[in-house]
Amino acid sequence: MITIEALHNFPKIERKCNLSAEIIRTIKNEGFNIRDNDVLCIASKLISKSEGLFVHLNSINPSQLALRLHQQIPRKAPRLIQIIIDQTEDKSGKKLKISKNFIGGWLPNGLFLTSAGVDKIDAGTAIVLPKNCDEIAKRISDDIFDQLKVRVAIIITDSDGRIDKKGATQVAIGLYGVSGLRKSQYQDKTNVETICDMLAASAGLLMGQKGKMLPIVKIHGIDYNRLYI
Secondary structure, three states: OOOEEEEEOOOOOOOOOOHHHHHHHHHHHHHOOOOOOOEEEEEEEHHHHHHEEEEHHHHHHHEEEEEHHHHOOOOOHHHHHHHHHHHOOOOOOEEEEEEOOOEEEEEOOOOOEEEHHHHEEEEEEEEOOOOOOHHOOOOOHHHHHHHHHHOOEEEEEEEEOOEEEEEEEEEEEEEEEEEOEEEEEEOOOOOOEEEHHHHHHHHHHOOOOOOOOOEEEEEEEEOOOOOOO
């Protein structure tokens, strides 16, 4: 049986810190039962904050492109749009996609995300995504194994929307220990599914959005292709 359970009472992260240590401490304090081959899904906001990836909006000078795009998407401040442009590492704006009230961007690692993964956390501050989410996922898994002697897969998730639909869901932006794809075959037909995104979306049922304070979710009992190194 597949079960999904959130880690409660995780401390609010406001500055750079050792996230693995905070996770392990909370697991112990809460008596949170994790077993070999469980999957821990961790919200990207937690990762970004623990890595110190804060951007102060008053330090940003919006380009002419950012000012023009603000006219198309008034809900996004010019400085925030500039951060989105910067995350694509293409000043021309060619790696952005804009439609009505939507803005998305292609990141250098090949991912396409709403707002290029940029999230405004208060009136004057935004956070951006790490460039090495897979490495961070591996580090957390290794640290948990070192301290708790349990080997778990890690999925770093981010809230993402689509141009053609209202709302958002959770998608995987970093992995360790679990293959991103699941293949199944029936007769002569092979299906390939993004199992990483399915798991991320499942975790999103408990994570919720802002204010929920459930940034870490365990999925137990799922059969997946294990890729521990």
